[in-house]
Every structure is written in structure tokens, then in C-alpha cells.
Amino acid sequence: MTHLIAVYRQQLKTAIAEQLQYRAALVIWLIEVALGPAVSISVWSTVARNEGGEVNGYNPSGFAAYFIATMLVNYATQTWVFWEFSRRVREGEFSPLLLRPVHPIHADIAQHLAYKMLMLPVIGLVTLLLWLAFHAGFTPSPASLATFLPALLLAFALRFTLEWTLALLAFWLTQVNVINQLYVVVVLFLSGQLLPLSFLPAPLQTVTAWLPFQWMVAFPAQLLSTGLSAQAVLTGFLAQLLWLLLGLGLLTLTWRRGLKRYTAVGG
Amino acid sequence: MRTYLRLLWTFFRVSILGELAYRASFWLQIVESLIDLGTALAFISVVFSYTRALNGWSADELLTLIGVYFLIGGTINMIILPGMNRLIEQVRQGTLDYVLTRPEDAQLLVSIQQIDMWKLLDVLLGIALLVGAMLWHGSLPGPLQLLAFALTLLAGAVIIYSFVLFLATLSFWYVRMENILVIFESMYEAGRWPVDIYPSWLRAVLTFVVPVAFAVTVPAEALTARLTWLVLAATLLLAALALLASRLFWRFAIRYYSGASS
DSSP states (O other): OHHHHHHHHHHHHHHHHHHGGGHHHHHHHHHHHHHHHHHHHHHHHHHHHHTTSOBTTBOHHHHHHHHHHHHHHHHHHOOOHHHHHHHHHHTTTHHHHHHSSSOHHHHHHHHHHHHHHHHHHHHHHHHHHHHHHHTOOOOOOHHHHHTHHHHHHHHHHHHHHHHHHHHGGGGTOSOOHHHHHHHHHHHHHHTTSSSOGGGSOHHHHHHHHTSSHHHHTHHHHHHHHTOOOHHHHHHHHHHHHHHHHHHHHHHHHHHHHHHHHOOOOOO | OHHHHHHHHHHHHHHHHHHTTOTHHHHHHHHHHHHHHHHHHHHHHHHHTTOSEETTEEHHHHHHHHHHHHHHHHHIIIIIHHHHHHHHHHHHHTTHHHHHTSSSOHHHHHHHSOOOGGGHHHHHHHHHHHHHHHHHHTSOOOHHHHHHHHHHHHHHHHHHHHHHHHHHHGGGTOSOOHHHHHHHHHHHGGGGSOGGGSOHHHHHIIIIISOHIIIIIHHHHHHTTOOOHHHHHHHHHHHHHHHHHHHHHHHHHHHHOOOSOO
């Protein structure tokens, strides 16, 4: 365990030093990350105003709170591993990673954590600006707030596991870009980032109930913005745990099979 | 003028020849464009299941707007951005010298030097959407509306071109300008919706800082008969001024440019 902690400390240090080289990217990221919620809030607030101030239980400041919360949760749980794996496999970058005495997933987790730590001031600023600009009204109960952090951690673990498994597809396929793009769109809709899930048509809501995506974003976001009933919280945690276990199993299996397929080219 | 068109055609042909070597990218572009379109349509259909009109824009009118969004976005990504990205690269590497020594106008050459022809698909999708929206609406726009649409579309493209040229020209002084163009690209996404749904500060940004409003909302307004003569005149005037200003700035920058190579 102490060994793993040392590994993480070193990885974090390198990743932060690496990221500091790209400060201009921070500004770009700030605009990109703020624009999505700003557009969603504007669209749905307009709908609410057109329909007499409220739609499906949300008024403009409720929408603002919900979309700011999804932005925060998405920032905390988002990964970009599946964009990188195809290059890793193609250019033999995996070979040195495999020679290390720790599982390569740890380096990726550390890199993501480092990036998120660096972006914390940026996301804080964006949150504050959006909050003031759209008069967001957060109404969670203290109990709901207390469960937010564990839910967020589980959401990160779940999303990281699933997206790392998705990334492993690069062992079998050379063109993964289209799959990745489809995945991103599906997550955008079904995780609750474009609209609260209760706004989806009924058949799609049934589909989302059986998929892991809402537990990655919508669930923690609702805990933060509106709060949820005790029963909904319990269901949420259970679903997160179940999907996480399933995901870990899938990851182990795919990783073993993928490694057998991997033959280094160059590198 | 004929020389310009001939040059454009030559560059386009060269790009086709270059791209035909990678036919798989054609299919990838189709899938990418369709995913983009599907997302936009799905989102709109959900929004309009909760309201009949978004700030007065009905579903078919919003479809018109999306059509303009794809049409202009495709044009930007096909001609304007690739050329400007290459210009920034050329300034950094000093290879702009070769362009400057050619016997044609340098601004013209850098503007059409790189064409990403697969983005033509977005342009075609945009036109298909416009036709679809018109059929759905059930009536053709009058000749005056069509004329206003053509004029504002051209003006919007000119304003965006001038704006991006201005940003790219800044690379004569600041080396890392390609990031600025990325910011422009992500701001363009906000043009999927009529700018009047945004709060006033964001509307101001989208009108005067990044002129997305002129490129997408105004032509869509022209086609859906909500454009006033005043806005039309102002848009055309602004386009002329923007073109002139970016031209003067380019000339000024060229005189400043001293080459980075050798």
C-alpha cells in the first residue's frame, strides 16, 4: 500500500509539471466548459418562461442549479482515456508502460486526478460566474448534501472503470473514433447533461433506468442541486456499487484478453 | 474575378486529389456529420415536446436555423479555418515567404490555400435541412425574403471570414494563435439556437465579440420573415466595414512581417 502511495505521489508530480506547460489550454477549457451549461440553461429557462414560469417542476433558477451541478459532476468524473488508447496501441507506447511493476491504470488515474486538481480554480471561477449570471437556486437538504461526496467518488470510480474498459477496445479495432463519438453523444443525453432525465420520452427513461450512465452524472448532480428522497439515495448508491462491481469484472476480463492480443509495433 | 475563381477551383481540385487517397475518411465524415445532426435534432425534438415555440421560434423555423448553422459551419470548416490554421503555421515556420513571392494577391492565396473538402457534406446537410424545413412549413418564402437570405448569408460569411482573418493575422505578433481559433470554434456551437434566448451579456458576446449572431441568427431571421430593414442594412454595412478593416490590417501586418526562416 505504501508502495502504491509513493507511485501515486510521483505520478501526480509529473502530471502536474506536464500540464503546467499548457496554460493556454486552461483558458480554452474554461470557455468550453462554461458554454455547454450556459446554452442548456438558456434554452430550458426560455422554455420555462414561455410555459408560464415552470416546466416539469423546474423554474429558470432550478434549471440553472441543475446544469451547474451536472457541469461540476461531469468535470469531476470525466475521463479522456478512450481517445488516447488507439495511439498507445498503434505506436507501441504500451510496451514501456507494461514493463513497469504497477498496473498501467494507476498512472492514468493519477494523471486524471492531477488534471482535475489543476482545473479546480478554473471550475470554481466558472461555477461562481454561472451562478451569479443565471441566479441559480440550490435547494438540497443537509442530509442530501452529506451524501453528495461519496456519490461523486463512486461516480468517478464507475465512470473511470467503464471508460477504461471502453478504451481497451483499441486492442481489437484500429478505428475507434466513431465509437468514441457515439459514446460521447449517448453519455451526453443519457447521463443527464443536456436535460434532466425526467424530460426524456418515457421509453427512453426505461432504457436509462437499465444503463449505468445516470449514476455517473445525474445522480450526484441531483443530490447537489435539488436533493433526493432517502429511498432514491439508497437506490442510487446500490446501483452505483453494482455497476462498479460489474465494471471491474468486465475490465479485468477485457484487460487479460487484450494483453494477449497486443503485439508491440515499434516503440 | 475570373482568376480568383480559377484559383479556387485549382486549390479545390488539388484537395480532392489529395483526399481521394484516403477514402475511409469519407465514411468517417459521413458518420461524424450524421451524429452531429442527430444530436441537434434529438435535442430540438425534446425541447419542442415541452413548448410550441421557443421565444416565438416554431419547430420548423428552428429547423431553418439549424440548416443555416450547418451551412455556415460547413463553409467555415471547409475553407476558412483550414486556410487560417495553415497561415498561422506558415508564419511560425517562416514558410509564408514562399506565398508572398507568388504573383497573386497574398491574402487571397492564404485564404483558399487549404480546403477540407469532406466538410462539403455539412454544407449539403444544411441545404437539405433548409429545404426540409421549407416543405414542413408548407410555403415557399417570397422572392424578397430569398434575396434578403442570400445577402445576409453572404454578409455573415464575410463577417466570420474577416473576424477569423483578423485573429490569424495577429499571429504575426503572437506566436500561439491557433488556440484562439479553437475558442472561436467552440463559441460557434452557441449559434445552434437563436441568440435572443440568451441573457443580454451572452448575446452581446455572440454578436460583437464572436459574431455568431450575424452568421446564423440573422440569415435564419431573413428566411423566416422576421428581419427588419434596419437590421438588414446594418448587417450589410458591418460586413463591408469588417472586410475593409481586415484587409487594411492584413496589409499593415504584411509590412511588419520580416520572415522567420533563413
